[in-house]
Amino acid sequence: MAEIMSQNAVSVSQLNKYIKALLDNDILLSSIIVMGEISNVRHYKAGNQIYFTLKDENSQISCVLFGSTLSRLKFEPSDGLKIVAHGRVSVYEKRGQYSIQVFYMEPQGIGALATAFEQLKEKLDKEGLFAPERKTPLPQYPEHIAVIAAEHGAAIKDIVSIAKRRCPLTAVKLFPAVVQGALAPNSIVDQLQRVQAEKDIELVIVSRGGGSLEDLWAFNEEKVARAIAACCIPVVSAVGHEIDFTISDFVADLRAATPSAAAELVIPDLAGLITGYKQRMHNLIQQKYQTEARRFEYLKSKLGLLNPANILERGYSITKVDGKVLKSAELVRPGDEIETTLYNGKVLSVVK
Amino acid sequence: MLKEKIKQLDKIIASLDSPDTDLDKAFKLHEDGQKIVKELEKYFQKTEQKLSKLDEENK
Numbered sequence: 001m002a003e004i005m006s007q008n009a010v011s012v013s014q015l016n017k018y019i020k021a022l023l024d025n026d027i028l029l030s031s032i033i034v035m036g037e038i039s040n041v042r043h044y045k046a047g048n049q050i051y052f053t054l055k056d057e058n059s060q061i062s063c064v065l066f067g068s069t070l071s072r073l074k075f076e077p078s079d080g081l082k083i084v085a086h087g088r089v090s091v092y093e094k095r096g097q098y099s100i101q102v103f104y105m106e107p108q109g110i111g112a113l114a115t116a117f118e119q120l121k122e123k124l125d126k127e128g129l130f131a132p133e134r135k136t137p138l139p140q141y142p143e144h145i146a147v148i149a150a151e152h153g154a155a156i157k158d159i160v161s162i163a164k165r166r167c168p169l170t171a172v173k174l175f176p177a178v179v180q181g182a183l184a185p186n187s188i189v190d191q192l193q194r195v196q197a198e199k200d201i202e203l204v205i206v207s208r209g210g211g212s213l214e215d216l217w218a219f220n221e222e223k224v225a226r227a228i229a230a231c232c233i234p235v236v237s238a239v240g241h242e243i244d245f246t247i248s249d250f251v252a253d254l255r256a257a258t259p260s261a262a263a264e265l266v267i268p269d270l271a272g273l274i275t276g277y278k279q280r281m282h283n284l285i286q287q288k289y290q291t292e293a294r295r296f297e298y299l300k301s302k303l304g305l306l307n308p309a310n311i312l313e314r315g316y317s318i319t320k321v322d323g324k325v326l327k328s329a330e331l332v333r334p335g336d337e338i339e340t341t342l343y344n345g346k347v348l349s350v351v352k
Numbered sequence: 353m354l355k356e357k358i359k360q361l362d363k364i365i366a367s368l369d370s371p372d373t374d375l376d377k378a379f380k381l382h383e384d385g386q387k388i389v390k391e392l393e394k395y396f397q398k399t400e401q402k403l404s405k406l407d408e409e410n411k
Contacts, residue, residue, distance in 0.1 A: 278410065279410065282406055282407075282410055285403065285406070286403060289396075289399055289400075289403060292354060292358070292396075293396055295358060296358065296361075296389075296392055296396065299358070299361045299362065299365060299389075300389050302365050303361070303364070303365055303368070303382065303385045303386070303389065306365060306368035306369060306378075306382070307382050308368075308375055308378040308379055308382060309379075309382075318375045325374050325375065341375065
């Protein structure tokens with residue numbers, strides 16, 4: 001029996017090779033989509049690989065992600081995350097272990113970009129990059145503003161138009177950038193560096209018009225967020241439409257719903273300012289006039305009350321002896337001449 | 353001008369209020385006070401006209 005078995009036995013290598021061939025040639029297993037929960041994530045930086053287990057309630061399977069796939073991932077694979085993965089089932093012959101080599105994966109439900117957004121937002125928030133204490137106050141009347149935006153886009157046109165209307169004295173300088181696609185993050189970061197190298201710039205608006213989550217993605221990249229956080233000039237983030245929120249919005253010193261809104265927020269309304277000052281001056285003059293007029297009326301009425309003639313009118317008189325007002329009877333002797341002033345004249349008398 | 357005149361009026365009233373001021377002086381002071389009051393009334397009249405003009409300009 002043993003001899004028969006030995007004659008028909010195959011080696012371990014042969015067996016694993018056979019299994020590998022079966023799996024590699026299976027149409028279903030060479031391109032399969034699997035969903036499950038990630039656990040036991042291990043990073044191997046040297047080989048630029050991630051290993052993890054994909055599981056459900058009853059079973060699990062090993063997975064691996066290699067460098068090229070890893071670089072395309074928009075989110076960080078982490079334990080507990082539920083994903084959908086596309087890959088092929090393969091065997092590592094040496095160990096006789098089968099696993100899924102993942103070509104692409106994304107989180108179940110809300111999608112890769114949304115997950116990446118939430119992950120980065122949480123990470124930067126924990127680092128304190130969104131803290132209100134970090135926000136730099138904007139200058140009240142900036143004379144030189146930088147705008148990082150697409151060269152021929154609607155954003156810069158809107159901002160320049162509003163600047164001309166509100167305050168022609170404010171200089172707006174465009175720092176053109178790629179605002180969409182793979183080149184956008186580096187382009188925006190480079191322009192932020194250039195803005196800070198300029199002497200007179202007091203404020204920078206980082207801006208682009210509306211678009212999808214993918215279109216606006218550059219403003220959710222970590223390097224852009226960190227460049228904005230590190231910028232020594234106040235930054236206004238004005239990306240997309242009212243309902244769009246990007247990581248740049250959270251990390252900037254001020255968020256504006258749109259590029260136009262940014263211009264309205266940072267560029268003073270000169271005409272309105274002048275009208276306001278005129279009104280204020282007018283009010284102050286009015287107040288001053290009323291205060292002084294009230295004081296004058298008070299002094300005028302007091303002067304009236306202190307009119308010496310009023311006292312004499314009531315029947316009082318003033319008596320003088322030798323030109324001095326007589327205040328005591330002891331100061332006169334019989335025979336002294338005295339002069340008494342009454343309301344309507346004087347009387348000369350002799351003391352008895 | 354206004355501050356100076358108000359100050360003078362203040363001083364006149366303080367003197368009139370004082371028991372040390374004799375009658376002759378009191379009459380003189382009162383007369384001076386009345387002159388200042390007339391000047392200030394003219395001044396306030398002109399100011400009112402200026403303010404009315406400002407009101408019109410700001411409408």
